[in-house]
Amino acid sequence: MEFQLPEYNLLKMLPEIFLFVWALVVVTFDLGTKRKTGSTVGYLALLGLVVTGVILIFTGYGRGFGNMFFNDPLALFFKMIFLGASFMAIGSSFGLTHQKIVNHRGEYFGLILFSTVGMMFLSSSNELLSLYIGLELTTIPLFVLAAFFKDDKLSVEAGVKYLVVGAFSSALLLYGLSFLYGLSGTTDILLMKVNLAVTQLKFEGNIGIILIMTIMLLLAGIGFKLSLPPFHQWAPDVYEGSPTPVAAFLSVGSKAAGLVAFAKIMVNGLYVFYDPVMTPNDWGILVGVLAAAAMILGNVVAIRQNNIKRMLAYSSIAQVGYIMIGMLSFNELGMSSVAFYIFTYMFANMGAFAVVAFFEDKTGSCQIESYSGLAKSSPLLAAAMAVFMLSLAGIPPLAGFLAKFYVFAAAIKMAGTDSAYHWLYWLVGIGLLTSVFALYYYANVIKTMYFSTSDSPYKLRLTAPALMVVLIGLVGVFLFGLYPEPIMKFASNIPASLGFIID
Amino acid sequence: MGFPLLSSLVFIPIIGMLVVMFLPKERHQVIKWTSTLISVVPMLISFWLVWDYFFKYAGDAAMAYVEGPVSWIPILNIQYYLGVDGISIPLLALTGLLSTVSLLASFNINFRVKEYFAFFLLLEAGMMGVFVALDFFLFYVFWEVMLVPMYFLIGIWGGPRREYAAIKFFLYTLFGSIFMLVAILILYFTSEPHSLNILELRATGSAMSYSLQMVCFIFLFIAFAIKVPVWPFHTWLPDAHVEAPTAVSVILAGVLLKMGTYGMLRVSWPMFPEALRSLSFWIALLGAIAIIYGALVSMAQKDLKKLVAYSSVSHMGYCMLALGAISSVQAITGCMFQMISHGLITGALFLLVGVLYDRAHTREIAAFGGIGAKLPIYSGIMVFFSMAALGLPGMSGFISEFMIFIGAFSALSKVMVGISVLGVVLGAAYMLRMVQRVFLGEFDQKRWGGLTEINFREIVTVGPLMLLTLWIGIYPKPLNDLMAATLENLVDLMAR
Numbered sequence A: 001m002e003f004q005l006p007e008y009n010l011l012k013m014l015p016e017i018f019l020f021v022w023a024l025v026v027v028t029f030d031l032g033t034k035r036k037t038g039s040t041v042g043y044l045a046l047l048g049l050v051v052t053g054v055i056l057i058f059t060g061y062g063r064g065f066g067n068m069f070f071n072d073p074l075a076l077f078f079k080m081i082f083l084g085a086s087f088m089a090i091g092s093s094f095g096l097t098h099q100k101i102v103n104h105r106g107e108y109f110g111l112i113l114f115s116t117v118g119m120m121f122l123s124s125s126n127e128l129l130s131l132y133i134g135l136e137l138t139t140i141p142l143f144v145l146a147a148f149f150k151d152d153k154l155s156v157e158a159g160v161k162y163l164v165v166g167a168f169s170s171a172l173l174l175y176g177l178s179f180l181y182g183l184s185g186t187t188d189i190l191l192m193k194v195n196l197a198v199t200q201l202k203f204e205g206n207i208g209i210i211l212i213m214t215i216m217l218l219l220a221g222i223g224f225k226l227s228l229p230p231f232h233q234w235a236p237d238v239y240e241g242s243p244t245p246v247a248a249f250l251s252v253g254s255k256a257a258g259l260v261a262f263a264k265i266m267v268n269g270l271y272v273f274y275d276p277v278m279t280p281n282d283w284g285i286l287v288g289v290l291a292a293a294a295m296i297l298g299n300v301v302a303i304r305q306n307n308i309k310r311m312l313a314y315s316s317i318a319q320v321g322y323i324m325i326g327m328l329s330f331n332e333l334g335m336s337s338v339a340f341y342i343f344t345y346m347f348a349n350m351g352a353f354a355v356v357a358f359f360e361d362k363t364g365s366c367q368i369e370s371y372s373g374l375a376k377s378s379p380l381l382a383a384a385m386a387v388f389m390l391s392l393a394g395i396p397p398l399a400g401f402l403a404k405f406y407v408f409a410a411a412i413k414m415a416g417t418d419s420a421y422h423w424l425y426w427l428v429g430i431g432l433l434t435s436v437f438a439l440y441y442y443a444n445v446i447k448t449m450y451f452s453t454s455d456s457p458y459k460l461r462l463t464a465p466a467l468m469v470v471l472i473g474l475v476g477v478f479l480f481g482l483y484p485e486p487i488m489k490f491a492s493n494i495p496a497s498l499g500f501i502i503d
Numbered sequence B: 001m002g003f004p005l006l007s008s009l010v011f012i013p014i015i016g017m018l019v020v021m022f023l024p025k026e027r028h029q030v031i032k033w034t035s036t037l038i039s040v041v042p043m044l045i046s047f048w049l050v051w052d053y054f055f056k057y058a059g060d061a062a063m064a065y066v067e068g069p070v071s072w073i074p075i076l077n078i079q080y081y082l083g084v085d086g087i088s089i090p091l092l093a094l095t096g097l098l099s100t101v102s103l104l105a106s107f108n109i110n111f112r113v114k115e116y117f118a119f120f121l122l123l124e125a126g127m128m129g130v131f132v133a134l135d136f137f138l139f140y141v142f143w144e145v146m147l148v149p150m151y152f153l154i155g156i157w158g159g160p161r162r163e164y165a166a167i168k169f170f171l172y173t174l175f176g177s178i179f180m181l182v183a184i185l186i187l188y189f190t191s192e193p194h195s196l197n198i199l200e201l202r203a204t205g206s207a208m209s210y211s212l213q214m215v216c217f218i219f220l221f222i223a224f225a226i227k228v229p230v231w232p233f234h235t236w237l238p239d240a241h242v243e244a245p246t247a248v249s250v251i252l253a254g255v256l257l258k259m260g261t262y263g264m265l266r267v268s269w270p271m272f273p274e275a276l277r278s279l280s281f282w283i284a285l286l287g288a289i290a291i292i293y294g295a296l297v298s299m300a301q302k303d304l305k306k307l308v309a310y311s312s313v314s315h316m317g318y319c320m321l322a323l324g325a326i327s328s329v330q331a332i333t334g335c336m337f338q339m340i341s342h343g344l345i346t347g348a349l350f351l352l353v354g355v356l357y358d359r360a361h362t363r364e365i366a367a368f369g370g371i372g373a374k375l376p377i378y379s380g381i382m383v384f385f386s387m388a389a390l391g392l393p394g395m396s397g398f399i400s401e402f403m404i405f406i407g408a409f410s411a412l413s414k415v416m417v418g419i420s421v422l423g424v425v426l427g428a429a430y431m432l433r434m435v436q437r438v439f440l441g442e443f444d445q446k447r448w449g450g451l452t453e454i455n456f457r458e459i460v461t462v463g464p465l466m467l468l469t470l471w472i473g474i475y476p477k478p479l480n481d482l483m484a485a486t487l488e489n490l491v492d493l494m495a496r
Helices: A010-032 A040-059 A073-091 A094-099 A102-124 A128-146 A153-184 A189-199 A205-226 A234-241 A244-274 A280-303 A308-328 A332-363 A379-393 A399-417 A423-450 A464-482 A485-491 A494-498 B005-021 B028-056 B088-108 B113-132 B136-145 B147-157 B162-190 B198-207 B210-227 B236-243 B246-271 B273-299 B304-324 B329-360 B376-389 B396-411 B414-439 B456-474 B477-494
Strands: A062-064 A069-071 B064-073 B078-084
Touching: A010 A040, A010 A062, A010 A069, A010 A102, A040 A073, A040 A102, A069 A073, A069 A102, A073 A102, A073 A244, A073 A332, A073 A464, A073 A485, A073 A494, A094 A332, A094 A464, A102 A128, A102 A244, A128 A153, A128 A189, A128 A244, A153 A189, A153 A205, A153 A234, A153 A244, A189 A244, A205 A244, A205 A280, A234 A244, A234 A308, A244 A280, A244 A308, A244 A332, A244 A494, A280 A308, A280 A423, A308 A332, A308 A399, A308 A423, A332 A379, A332 A399, A332 A464, A332 A485, A332 A494, A379 A399, A379 A423, A379 A464, A399 A423, A399 A464, A399 B162, A423 B147, A423 B162, B005 B028, B005 B064, B005 B078, B005 B088, B005 B113, B028 B064, B028 B088, B028 B113, B028 B477, B078 B088, B078 B113, B078 B136, B088 B113, B088 B246, B088 B329, B088 B456, B088 B477, B113 B136, B113 B147, B113 B246, B136 B147, B136 B162, B136 B198, B136 B246, B147 B162, B147 B246, B162 B198, B162 B210, B162 B236, B198 B210, B198 B246, B210 B246, B210 B273, B236 B246, B236 B304, B246 B273, B246 B304, B246 B329, B246 B477, B273 B304, B273 B414, B273 B477, B304 B329, B304 B396, B304 B414, B329 B376, B329 B396, B329 B456, B329 B477, B376 B396, B376 B414, B376 B456, B396 B414, B396 B456
Parallel strands: none
Antiparallel strands: A062 A069, B064 B078
16 A cells, blocks of 8 residues: 555645744743733733734634544634633733732743643544544643642642542543554544444443443543533632633633534534444433533532532533533534524633632632622622623523524433433433522622622722623623524534534 | 503503603602603503493404514514403503502612612513513513513612512522423414414314323413412412512512412413313312411411511412412402402502501501500401401402302302311401400500501502592403303313
């Protein structure tokens, strides 16, 4: 066989390359100016993200490195989310830099950018190994970021915990991927689909055991990244200990990356099992149980939290449960609804975390009760937080509602067309019921801010970068709640590009 | 298409809210007058709609002043589609009137004034939206939008247990809404091509299999019944009513409860005729239970506001009884009359209880006595509305109850209707007992010597409600003509 060099097409990778170089620039700029740059380095990082976004738009669709690197609608959509989440995380970090990490600003912002690069690679790769490397590039900077407050026990604990759990789950994932390679003889996901379909594997004997193990290992590996129960225990501790913007970035960026990995490996790669032995249903129900557990556990435990970061951690566990409903619908509507969901979730959740981060910087507190009376002393901050909470709770006309509606619609559609998927009705039912629980703790924050008769001791005026992030969040939550059309249209291209619809 | 009248009903309050938000915080009078004047505009538009509709469209069951359908979210085929007919027109006018009245009654709010009036205008927008929406998704959006300002209004300006009452109201209603959401999704995927147009869904719904009809019908019933509230879903109501500030109670009783019954008439009743037929007895039974239960509980109340709140349960029970009598145009007409009349009367009663509470700082019935001698005008008005509430002939309550009973008697089990009629007697009992203990008897000069008479602003707020109560009571024909064609059409649809 003659070996052909694949077409590299490096230009299609320009956004990633640029952002990678820019991250190095940010780090060295801080070093080179003897760490006296102040927040300039932060603005530099923001600028880099904006420029990357512009390059991304002009790069357009295409592929490079053979079939390893795809710039398809899926990649483009999720890259927008990663850039946005990164932008908002950095925007809400400015207060932080002044107080606690004065001497490491460059590394801090640089690491966020590196992690973003990893996510972008991940969403473009269509090959198991490069996908894995993208995932590692995403998480390794986050280990460091979680432990960034060196003197803070909680932060160090968070870092170590995240490192151990992250490394462990990566190992599981890698083990699962190796099985997949063994079964199919390739790491190219598209080729893998074909090979798996041709070999007609059956649930018999050793092969059956290997199949089951593969699915379990993949599920556990990605489940950890998604903090899907029972792999969720690390999330609240890590969120609580990490710097707040990092927790925000974890909850949106890293979660979106996990979803992409899930979509690519599980939904797309394993879908070919459809014909001979296995339907997606076989492991779909299993994931469905985990999703139901996520919604119930996340929403119920969040009610009991006093610390707002822990509450948001449990809320994000629950939100993944909702997203998985869309994912498990295994239809076109489902995949677009997942993309739309995470897109709107970005605005609401990053916005909420921006408020939390700002509040923490000024007052040093993350307790929900210290928000008491905030509506009178800092009306804009409180109003923004209230809107984000309502969007997360799924109250119309905010974007969070539309996202939930979309996800549920996808599931009901699938359940209605194929009787094998009737379990999706139960999942939707659980999702709807637990969303009533969810309202309780989201409304509790509003209650604390608005209903208290005592005056808050804090009079907070948002500073420029934090104000910008909050405004982006507000605009996103309102705009895409009232006029979701362009994003929905974009998202509706994703399933076809993922190629998991065979017929 | 002319001027978008219906959209302006929704968006003028929203614009008003934005205007109020940008007014200086400490200029209380400016904020109060601005928001009241803004709310006058939709009120006048809604009155004009009644007038215009009466002369132009009242003979026809078709939707009038239709706007759209404009595609809103094309991927899900969700439309911006507004229109009104004989059942929404009077409720729009009621909403417009009660909103302005409530804003006028809110002038004694003296803290966080700006937020209060902004939330109130948002509430008005949501209510108007529910009554004009013809796309089910849009309907749902307005239905939910309204919860948020309501939550804040009860939670910030309410009584001592306001936090509990506010979250209970919010959670309870949201719990109902999720059932509506499921029904919406089922309807959406059953219709071909997928649509959420309420008028088109009537065909979809009635073509569904019986079991699917039942599922959708029951889900929608739960959502609407919680709002009405139908016994046994009523437990949020006493809490919300008692803790809410006066003006919010007026809106709750006057408009929000009507949204439940409106939803039934607009959406689920004509959509699932088969399911409706097999459940109509049980619906009427729930109504009958509510009538008697509400009246009995009212009798036991020591708190004036709680008494009025439970009387609402009883009065909405009449509506449910009528809604169970699906074959009778008369009963359904009575139901509409009862909705409007209850809005006027109970709204006024809440206003009047608020007037007394502002002065006496208590609502305990036993604390009063002989107020009639000290406050003759106030007592006169209060007795007037008490009489209206117990169904005295010549006032709107009598007309509606009479129509409901006549209609229901021919359409439903005679025993059940017979028992329900006892509710009228019980209604008279608790109202008269209240009148006797508060206004008659010995006057405690030492304690209540300082009470002042009802002032001009307060008279202005209840005056129009009084006039309308009398008008409908004496000459109900115009209101009947306004709705007749639509209601006949509805009954035909239910009989499919």
